[in-house]
Amino acid sequence: MIDVHTAAGSTRHHRVFRAFFRNRLSVIGGGMILLFFGSALLAPYLAPYDPYRLDLTHAFQLPTWRHLLGTDNFGRDILSRLIYGSRISLLVGIVVVLIAGSVGTALGMLAGYLGGWLDLALMRVVEICFAFPFLILVIAIIAVLGPNVFNVVWVLGLVNWPFYARLVRSQVLTLRGRDYVEVARALGANDARIMFKHILPNSLTPVVVASTFGIPQAILALAALGFLGLGAQPPTPEWGAMVSTGRDFIFQDPWLITWPGVCIGLVVLSFNFLGDGVRDALDPRSHRM
Amino acid sequence: MIPVLIGITFIVFALLAFAPGNFVSLMLSSGVVNPDAVARIRNELGTTQPWGVRYLHYLAGLARGDLGRSIVFDQPVARQIVQAFPNTVILTVAATMFALSIAMAAGTISAVKRNTVVDYAAMLVSVGGVSVPSFWLGLVLLLWFGLELHWLPIGGGGVGSLQNGGWDFLSHLILPAVTLGAELAALLTRLVRNTLLDVLSEDYIRTARAKGLGGVTVLTRHALKNVLLPVVTTVGVQFGGLLGGAVIIETIYAWPGMGLLTVTAIQQRDLPVVQGTVLVFAVCFVFIVLLTDLLYVAIDPRIHYD
Numbered sequence: 001m002i003d004v005h006t007a008a009g010s011t012r013h014h015r016v017f018r019a020f021f022r023n024r025l026s027v028i029g030g031g032m033i034l035l036f037f038g039s040a041l042l043a044p045y046l047a048p049y050d051p052y053r054l055d056l057t058h059a060f061q062l063p064t065w066r067h068l069l070g071t072d073n074f075g076r077d078i079l080s081r082l083i084y085g086s087r088i089s090l091l092v093g094i095v096v097v098l099i100a101g102s103v104g105t106a107l108g109m110l111a112g113y114l115g116g117w118l119d120l121a122l123m124r125v126v127e128i129c130f131a132f133p134f135l136i137l138v139i140a141i142i143a144v145l146g147p148n149v150f151n152v153v154w155v156l157g158l159v160n161w162p163f164y165a166r167l168v169r170s171q172v173l174t175l176r177g178r179d180y181v182e183v184a185r186a187l188g189a190n191d192a193r194i195m196f197k198h199i200l201p202n203s204l205t206p207v208v209v210a211s212t213f214g215i216p217q218a219i220l221a222l223a224a225l226g227f228l229g230l231g232a233q234p235p236t237p238e239w240g241a242m243v244s245t246g247r248d249f250i251f252q253d254p255w256l257i258t259w260p261g262v263c264i265g266l267v268v269l270s271f272n273f274l275g276d277g278v279r280d281a282l283d284p285r286s287h288r289m
Numbered sequence: 290m291i292p293v294l295i296g297i298t299f300i301v302f303a304l305l306a307f308a309p310g311n312f313v314s315l316m317l318s319s320g321v322v323n324p325d326a327v328a329r330i331r332n333e334l335g336t337t338q339p340w341g342v343r344y345l346h347y348l349a350g351l352a353r354g355d356l357g358r359s360i361v362f363d364q365p366v367a368r369q370i371v372q373a374f375p376n377t378v379i380l381t382v383a384a385t386m387f388a389l390s391i392a393m394a395a396g397t398i399s400a401v402k403r404n405t406v407v408d409y410a411a412m413l414v415s416v417g418g419v420s421v422p423s424f425w426l427g428l429v430l431l432l433w434f435g436l437e438l439h440w441l442p443i444g445g446g447g448v449g450s451l452q453n454g455g456w457d458f459l460s461h462l463i464l465p466a467v468t469l470g471a472e473l474a475a476l477l478t479r480l481v482r483n484t485l486l487d488v489l490s491e492d493y494i495r496t497a498r499a500k501g502l503g504g505v506t507v508l509t510r511h512a513l514k515n516v517l518l519p520v521v522t523t524v525g526v527q528f529g530g531l532l533g534g535a536v537i538i539e540t541i542y543a544w545p546g547m548g549l550l551t552v553t554a555i556q557q558r559d560l561p562v563v564q565g566t567v568l569v570f571a572v573c574f575v576f577i578v579l580l581t582d583l584l585y586v587a588i589d590p591r592i593h594y595d
Contacts, residue, residue: 131574134533227424273416
């Protein structure tokens with residue numbers, strides 16, 4: 001019995017992996033993300049200079065061998081700042097999705113499984129959250145709380161959970177009536193066991209897919225907030241904040257906005273490629289968009 | 290819909306009511322130090338009353354069209370919003386129209402010329418368009434077309450510039466509208482292409498072809514009609530993103546709409562203005578979603594609402 005189970009499991013994993021690796025773009029995306037993660041983890045070893053070190057005599061330098069991507073308005077090495085910036089963007093992207101995904105999954109699960117007034121109330125809250133244009137709600141809350149990366153992380157997380165809650169709830173609603181759940185209940189499993197052992201693992205596929213697309217969205221939002229002066233504050237080497245600084249010198253030195261913009265674009269593009277691959281591999285039916 | 294609107298007003302009210310630090314310290318941090326003004330506003334706001342009472346006051350004010358008073362400009366927030374609102378409507382509508390025309394054209398060509406160089410190029414641009422941050426695209430376009438080539442103005446405009454003639458108004462609108470619409474255009478191009486490919490393989494298209502209709506007629510009279518429904522849905526859902534994007538893009542191009550008003554107010558710590566614009570943004574979005582639902586019925590006669 002156990003053998004049959006693992007055999008079926010490994011066949012499924014095998015199929016998912018094969019489907020993923022068949023998609024060349026998603027493999028490229030995954031590889032790029034690994035590179036970005038590598039640079040984030042090894043930043044102190046990879047970065048040629050201290051990202052905060054000022055050197056006003058060498059400000060606005062074009063790319064040279066000493067400074068591969070040139071220097072900014074304070075003579076700081078742009079490459080080093082970009083490398084350290086990848087730490088902030090990736091970490092924020094992941095933590096935001098972890099907060100939103102876990103809160104959303106837990107609440108969506110409870111709403112879908114228990115139903116009743118809890119479901120009604122939660123779905124109303126979800127509906128109200130969806131009524132706000134996402135970025136505008138975030139901007140407003142940050143404006144009240146004060147701009148810093150910590151606030152950005154938890155506000156983005158809390159504003160995004162309804163999305164995951166709705167996904168999980170609809171999964172739970174379809175799974176709740178399945179025969180295998182009835183069997184588990186007939187065998188004496190209690191609600192908690194049914195929820196966490198039987199329904200949760202089977203409703204996570206859309207959450208995984210949504211998370212892969214949620215990370216680049218969070219990274220873009222962080223950058224946009226940094227650009228507006230509501231995210232990371234200078235001199236933090238956050239990519240959006242770097243574009244914001246470069247904006248003041250756009251005519252003098254267009255490279256200042258170019259490099260961080262390219263980094264944001266590449267990371268987001270890679271995650272989008274990866275997301276396409278993950279979705280097609282895990283859920284071959286949903287193919288549109 | 291009514292519960293949603295009430296929920297929106299409560300969240301917007303809570304933004305200020307439960308803000309850390311009291312309102313007077315907010316005023317002081319915004320640079321207003323006249324003690325008379327502070328005392329008057331504290332009195333007007335009734336900050337000593339419980340929040341339930343203040344919320345009801347807030348709702349009553351909203352019913353009269355009172356969105357509060359700007360701290361910095363000492364004038365009704367509603368007046369500032371009335372001035373800025375038309376500009377944001379113009380910008381978002383122009384961006385949507387730009388996105389729709391690009392997407393319908395590029396998506397259709399992509400689908401018809403499937404798996405050719407044209408198709409791959411369109412899809413590449415489309416994937417790139419979703420990934421490029423809009424504030425960056427805005428700066429790059431501003432640098433090229435405004436600062437380097439001097440083809441288009443680098444900022445300003447809006448309804449006020451209409452008195453300088455139609456071209457002056459349009460020339461200010463082009464860059465912000467293109468920047469704002471780019472992401473939606475990229476998204477919709479992919480959608481139009483994929484939906485059209487599905488539709489083109491259906492039986493009724495084969496029937497139309499078998500009747501001897503030309504390729505163009507089949508495409509325009511039969512196929513594209515069925516592409517409209519998902520496109521309208523997506524535009525409706527994405528409109529929130531468009532409004533959020535407007536905040537950023539209006540800031541870049543100094544387009545005098547609600548986004549610029551919001552960001553300027555945030556920089557000046559003029560929170561009543563932020564509160565007002567957020568409320569108007571959210572209510573707009575709710576109505577757009579409602580409008581999309583109504584459009585379904587107009588587009589697809591099979592759909593009915595009770």
